[in-house]
Amino acid sequence: MTHRDQLNTIFQMVFDDDSIQIHEAMTANDVDGWDSLSHVNLICAVEHHFNIRFNQPELLVLRNVGDLLHAIGTKLEQVA
Amino acid sequence: MTFSSPYFWLFLISTLALHHLTPERWRWLLLLGASYLFYWWQAPYLPLVLAAITAISYLCGIGMLNTDSGFRRGSLFWGGVSSCILLLALLKYGSAGLLPGTSALQTMVTIGVSYYTFQALSYLIDIRLGLLPPEQHLGYYALSLAFFPKLLQGPIERGNDLLPQLRTGKPFDYLAVRSGLLLVAWGLFQKVVIADRLGMYVDTVYNNLHAYQGLPLLVATYGYAGQIYFDFAGYTSMAIGSARLFGINLTANFNQPYLATSIADFWRRWHISFSRWILDYIFKPLQLGWRDWGATGTALALLITFVVSGLWHGASWNFVIWGMLHGIYMACSVWYRPWQKKLHNWLGVSKKPLLKLWQIGITFQLVCLAWVFFRANSLDDALYVLQHLWPLQTEPLQGLLMIKGDRELYITTLLLGGLMTTVLFPSLKHGIHTLFTGRWRWAAYYLLVLIILVCGIFHQGAFLYGRF
Amino acid sequence: MAASKGLGSLLLRLLLLSVLAGGSYLLLLYACLDRNPASNNYNAAQIDKQELLAKTPTPRLIVIGGSNLAFGLDSQRLEQALGVHVVNLGHQASLGLRYMMGSVRRLAKPGDWVLLVPEYEHLGQDIFYGGSAVIDLAGYTGNLALLRYNGPVGLLAANTAIRYYQQPFTYYPPYTRDSFNRYGDNIAHLGLPPSRIASYTISPAVNPAPIRAIKAFSNECSRRGIRLLISYPATMRSFYESNRTIIAKLSGNLQNTGVTMLDSNPESFVFDDRYFFDTVYHLTAEGRALRTERLTRLLQQRPELLQTDEHRKVGAP
Numbered sequence: 038m039t040h041r042d043q044l045n046t047i048f049q050m051v052f053d054d055d056s057i058q059i060h061e062a063m064t065a066n067d068v069d070g071w072d073s074l075s076h077v078n079l080i081c082a083v084e085h086h087f088n089i090r091f092n093q094p095e096l097l098v099l100r101n102v103g104d105l106l107h108a109i110g111t112k113l114e115q116v117a
Numbered sequence: 118m119t120f121s122s123p124y125f126w127l128f129l130i131s132t133l134a135l136h137h138l139t140p141e142r143w144r145w146l147l148l149l150g151a152s153y154l155f156y157w158w159q160a161p162y163l164p165l166v167l168a169a170i171t172a173i174s175y176l177c178g179i180g181m182l183n184t185d186s187g188f189r190r191g192s193l194f195w196g197g198v199s200s201c202i203l204l205l206a207l208l209k210y211g212s213a214g215l216l217p218g219t220s221a222l223q224t225m226v227t228i229g230v231s232y233y234t235f236q237a238l239s240y241l242i243d244i245r246l247g248l249l250p251p252e253q254h255l256g257y258y259a260l261s262l263a264f265f266p267k268l269l270q271g272p273i274e275r276g277n278d279l280l281p282q283l284r285t286g287k288p289f290d291y292l293a294v295r296s297g298l299l300l301v302a303w304g305l306f307q308k309v310v311i312a313d314r315l316g317m318y319v320d321t322v323y324n325n326l327h328a329y330q331g332l333p334l335l336v337a338t339y340g341y342a343g344q345i346y347f348d349f350a351g352y353t354s355m356a357i358g359s360a361r362l363f364g365i366n367l368t369a370n371f372n373q374p375y376l377a378t379s380i381a382d383f384w385r386r387w388h389i390s391f392s393r394w395i396l397d398y399i400f401k402p403l404q405l406g407w408r409d410w411g412a413t414g415t416a417l418a419l420l421i422t423f424v425v426s427g428l429w430h431g432a433s434w435n436f437v438i439w440g441m442l443h444g445i446y447m448a449c450s451v452w453y454r455p456w457q458k459k460l461h462n463w464l465g466v467s468k469k470p471l472l473k474l475w476q477i478g479i480t481f482q483l484v485c486l487a488w489v490f491f492r493a494n495s496l497d498d499a500l501y502v503l504q505h506l507w508p509l510q511t512e513p514l515q516g517l518l519m520i521k522g523d524r525e526l527y528i529t530t531l532l533l534g535g536l537m538t539t540v541l542f543p544s545l546k547h548g549i550h551t552l553f554t555g556r557w558r559w560a561a562y563y564l565l566v567l568i569i570l571v572c573g574i575f576h577q578g579a580f581l582y583g584r585f
Numbered sequence: 586m587a588a589s590k591g592l593g594s595l596l597l598r599l600l601l602l603s604v605l606a607g608g609s610y611l612l613l614l615y616a617c618l619d620r621n622p623a624s625n626n627y628n629a630a631q632i633d634k635q636e637l638l639a640k641t642p643t644p645r646l647i648v649i650g651g652s653n654l655a656f657g658l659d660s661q662r663l664e665q666a667l668g669v670h671v672v673n674l675g676h677q678a679s680l681g682l683r684y685m686m687g688s689v690r691r692l693a694k695p696g697d698w699v700l701l702v703p704e705y706e707h708l709g710q711d712i713f714y715g716g717s718a719v720i721d722l723a724g725y726t727g728n729l730a731l732l733r734y735n736g737p738v739g740l741l742a743a744n745t746a747i748r749y750y751q752q753p754f755t756y757y758p759p760y761t762r763d764s765f766n767r768y769g770d771n772i773a774h775l776g777l778p779p780s781r782i783a784s785y786t787i788s789p790a791v792n793p794a795p796i797r798a799i800k801a802f803s804n805e806c807s808r809r810g811i812r813l814l815i816s817y818p819a820t821m822r823s824f825y826e827s828n829r830t831i832i833a834k835l836s837g838n839l840q841n842t843g844v845t846m847l848d849s850n851p852e853s854f855v856f857d858d859r860y861f862f863d864t865v866y867h868l869t870a871e872g873r874a875l876r877t878e879r880l881t882r883l884l885q886q887r888p889e890l891l892q893t894d895e896h897r898k899v900g901a902p
Binding site for chain 2: 591592595596598599602603605606607609610716737738741742744747748749752754781785789790813830848
């Protein structure tokens with residue numbers, strides 16, 4: 038499963054909505070409920086699933102799903 | 118010389134004419150000069166404060182770009198941020214007489230400082246996070262902070278939004294200038310015809326609270342909710358309209374805030390540039406930093422963010438409690454929200470319009486409860502209001518409403534009724550808009566100006582949000 | 586070039602709009618002024634005061650200022666103690682200091698004394714210029730020239746005349762013309778119980794124009810042989826305490842111009858809250874007696890202040 042697919046599953050789980058299909062340009066406004074709490078739930082779920090830990094500056098620059106995917110990829114390369 | 122002073126019009130039109138006559142590459146200089154002149158008119162020492170904040174943030178920004186050392190970059194960042202915050206705190210709390218040894222600062226006017234300091238902080242933080250390259254041209258950067266339409270009361274602009282606009286010239290757009298002027302007139306209408314009118318009744322009660330109990334206290338509080346909205350929204354309309362004259366688009370600050378269905382929604386609609394600032398630069402870092410604590414971490418982050426918001430608004434316990442109340446509202450909703458959805462589903466009311474109405478009503482009550490602290494002249498006064506709201510005696514209400522005579526009451530009712538109607542019937546709003554853009558628009562402008570002159574409340578009052 | 590034409594024509598149309606709208610407004614204002622010279626409106630009492638001034642022979646002590654003086658001075662008592670005619674022109678803060686100085690400028694003669702008692706807001710804020718009170722007065726007297734004492738905001742503030750046109754108003758003492766006695770003192774409140782007073786803070790923004798104007802007035806008075814004295818208004822202690830710093834700043838600015846101050850300390854006229862009637866400047870009967878007493882003593886202690894060059898020439902005391 039690619040990172041993208043895994044992330045998609047996480048989205049569906051966090052937002053309790055099986056119909057979600059993520060795309061690069063997707064932002065907080067697109068997903069129903071991606072507000073203050075859901076965002077952090079998402080990050081926690083991502084960190085838990087991929088067994089990574091983001092630092093503050095990395096998190097604060099995430100603007101959309103594309104950024105998040107990129108950040109996951111970079112982090113995994115660092116760990117490897 | 119606030120936006121509602123006749124002199125402001127002279128200043129605005131002269132600057133517009135000069136701007137037009139100035140070659141494009143020097144327009145930034147004209148606007149910068151005009152902005153500093155405007156600020157000097159508020160108080161002679163204020164441009165120095167602005168220049169200081171500009172210099173600190175500009176130099177730290179450039180410094181961060183030109184150094185390879187991570188340590189130096191970090192020191193410049195923290196140095197810049199802390200000096201700006203210190204300067205702001207010194208001025209705000211010193212001028213309120215709360216700092217020992219700063220008697221020279223007392224009675225200092227500090228209008229605008231909170232706004233552009235926050236803008237400078239956002240500039241530094243965005244550079245640090247790599248979201249924004251530092252501005253090399255001092256003139257453009259200085260103008261981004263000093264630009265007079267937004268200098269006194271915001272909106273708080275982000276570098277990414279404002280700087281690119283200042284760099285590129287815009288050809289003269291007749292329609293933009295015309296719509297800008299109309300927006301300025303509309304903002305003036307909101308301020309002097311509606312906000313200041315509501316203020317007459319609100320002040321009568323809130324400046325003499327012990328003479329009232331029951332319904333008048335409630336009516337005055339609702340009145341204040343209206344007053345502060347129209348005052349600030351009026352200012353913002355004038356700011357956005359003025360900026361449009363020069364081809365600059367400022368960010369919207371309001372989006373029908375009293376139609377919010379929750380406190381979180383309220384803060385997405387009220388003073389948007391400010392709430393986005395505290396969301397991005399205080400709440401998010403705190404929340405993400407405490408993400409291991411789940412809901413508790415988020416709730417704590419919310420509480421702290423809104424207490425800071427209260428502190429930004431003023432150096433008094435009233436504002437801190439106002440902020441804290443909003444923080445508590447938001448923190449509670451963190452735990453309440455999942456249950457709320459289940460409750461609605463169980464009751465079978467989700468997606469029903471009645472639910473929306475209910476939510477709007479409850480949110481408005483919560484916001485007004487917090488406004489009591491915001492408006493009251495002291496903590497005792499605020500507590501007096503809360504203790505004497507019940508029972509809802511109606512008898513002193515008539516005295517209050519007649520305080521300026523029945524003619525004024527008719528005018529007020531007519532205005533408020535008209536506004537309510539345009540909210541409930543958007544097609545009416547559209548119709549009015551057509552009036553101002555169609556064949557008879559100059560007649561409509563004439564009427565608007567005349568109504569402002571005849572029905573405006575003029576008595577040397579400053580804009581409310583200029584106190585922050 | 587087309588762009589220039591666009592802006593130019595827009596500005597021209599804007600100018601026409603302003604003239605048209607402004608002109609309409611002024612016409613409406615003119616049409617709606619209350620022209621009844623017998624009106625019992627509080628502001629109309631200024632007509633009686635001006636008549637009083639014209640009738641009273643020189644030398645006289647002319648007292649000018651806001652309602653602080655109207656409510657808080659016993660002119661008869663002062664007259665008896667000093668042996669000099671007293672005319673109390675003190676009336677209403679929103680007449681503005683400019684009007685007050687201007688009206689006295691015409692009628693004061695060499696040998697007169699003028700005691701100016703500004704309220705603190707007059708020393709640094711827009712109320713220095715006249716407001717709706719001056720416009721009301723222009724209506725009652727038919728003297729439109731009075732409008733020159735207004736600032737533009739004052740002209741706008743007078744739009745109440747349009748909105749309240751022909752609205753029946755009941756005037757209650759002490760805010761009526763007939764509440765004043767033959768010295769120009771307001772006496773209707775002396776028997777009334779005090780009400781709870783809302784204090785407020787004075788805005789820290791200071792306009793230097795008022796103090797410059799006072800200095801200019803002082804110079805003119807010296808040239809004409811009129812002795813100008815300035816004193817501080819009577820204020821409530823709690824109001825004074827919460828505005829201590831701004832009052833110190835304003836009084837300091839005033840003293841620095843070198844005008845003749847009756848006393849150098851605003852605190853001499855700060856009284857306890859219980860001596861006040863309904864605003865931070867309006868004294869009760871007791872407070873009024875106290876204030877008059879203090880004023881009398883201050884004047885008696887400095888007899889040289891009551892000497893002008895004119896008096897020295899004719900050898901008067």
